[in-house]
Every structure is written in C-alpha cells, then in structure tokens.
Amino acid sequence: MIQKGYADTGMTGYLITQNARLIGCSYFNNYTYLMDDVTVLDHRSGSLLVSNGLFRKTSPHATLYKESRENVIWRDNILDGEFDDGTFWIITAESAGKSIIRVRVT
Secondary structure: OOEEEEEOOOOOEEOOOOEEEOOOOOEOOHHHHEEEEEEEEEEEOOOEEOOOOEOOOOOOOOOEEEOOOOOEEEEEOOOEEEEOOOOOOOEEEOOOOOOEEEOOOO
C-alpha cells in the first residue's frame, strides 16, 4: 500500500507490477523541463485500487492510466486537466469548486 505518495516530474509516476493500493497519492509533472507524453499510472500486473488521489495534467500529452484494464478500481479522485489515454479514458475535472467528474470511455 502506498499512502500519501507524491510522484514529481518523471516520465512514469507510479509503475504497478503487483497488487497495490494507492491511497491519497498525487502526481505533478513540471512541464518547464519539457517532459511530455508522461504516464501517471503504468499498471502492468496485479489488482489496483486508486483512491482519494490528486492527479494534475500540466503537459500536452499526459496519460493518466495505461496497460492492464482489468482489476482496477477508481474511487474519489480529483483530476485537474483533461487526460487523453488513447481508447480508454478521457477524464475531466469540471471545476475546482465542484466535485463533479465527467468520465467518457471511447
């Protein structure tokens, strides 16, 4: 279990290779270093719970989640910006003052 983890300015924020719970974790990519095409969660294997996290998109081509699309639970996360993950998720936080999150699966 990773609790209150903070991933900062890396091409991959969290690499998941076994059963894991990320609770209260966050990710921020400082785009002044010009790192684009970053991935917040690279889920290779195992079950995954992502809860109470804060994930910010600060570069043009950030991906929130990739790889295994099975055995993952998303719960009560705050997403800042629009993430484009190919054919799986596009998620947008509507505004800082509201807890509404729009999810579109394409």
